[in-house]
Amino acid sequence: MYQALIVDYAGTYTDPEIAEAVEAARxxxxxxxxxxxxxxxxxxxxxxxxxxxxxxxxxxxxxxxRIYELAARRIGVDAAACVYVDDIRAFVLGAVAVGMTGVHHTSPEATAEELSALLGL
Structure with missing residues (x-):
């Protein structure tokens, strides 16, 4: 079902656990x-x-x-096949509006648990 993981940088990817999750997804x-x-x-x-x-x-x-759609195009997948992670709720909702599955990053542990459930990481 899911083919891609897209993450925000500051406040999300900068958490070591999220960086590890991106590497595991890759x-x-x-x-x-x-x-x-x-x-x-x-x-x-x-x-x-x-x-x-x-x-x-x-x-x-x-x-x-447009920015979420551009990210999906650049990695060659449909927006509906993407999981998007961001620490700002409004930005997660923007991703959801284009069909992505959104994860609101509130803590490294909670996000890792959610990504494990969604992507099997």
Whole structure:
């Protein structure tokens, strides 16, 4: 059912447990993307992302539906096949509006548990 994991950067991917979950998803064959409202691509990213979409580089940001759709296109999957994780609820709802399954990141433990249930990580 799910083919991809898309995560926010600051406040989400920056938690070591979420970084580990992204790596585990990639190893299991899921497509992965980083989606951020930053001005530019964060430096020092590991090679675990199939795509990086940054609002400052594309001209629109979360919660604009176009940015979620762009992230899904860049990794070659339908939005409905994506799980999106963000620490800002409004941004999770933006992803849900385009058909993604949203996970509101409130703690590393809760998010890891949710990703385990959804993706078998």
């Amino acid at each position: 190893v299991k064959g899921f497509r992965t993307a980083l989606l951020s409202n930053a001005d530019r691509t964060p430096g020092g990213l590991p090679e675990v992302f199939d795509a990086v979409v940054v609002s400052g580089e594309v001209g629109f940001g979360k919660p604009d539906e």
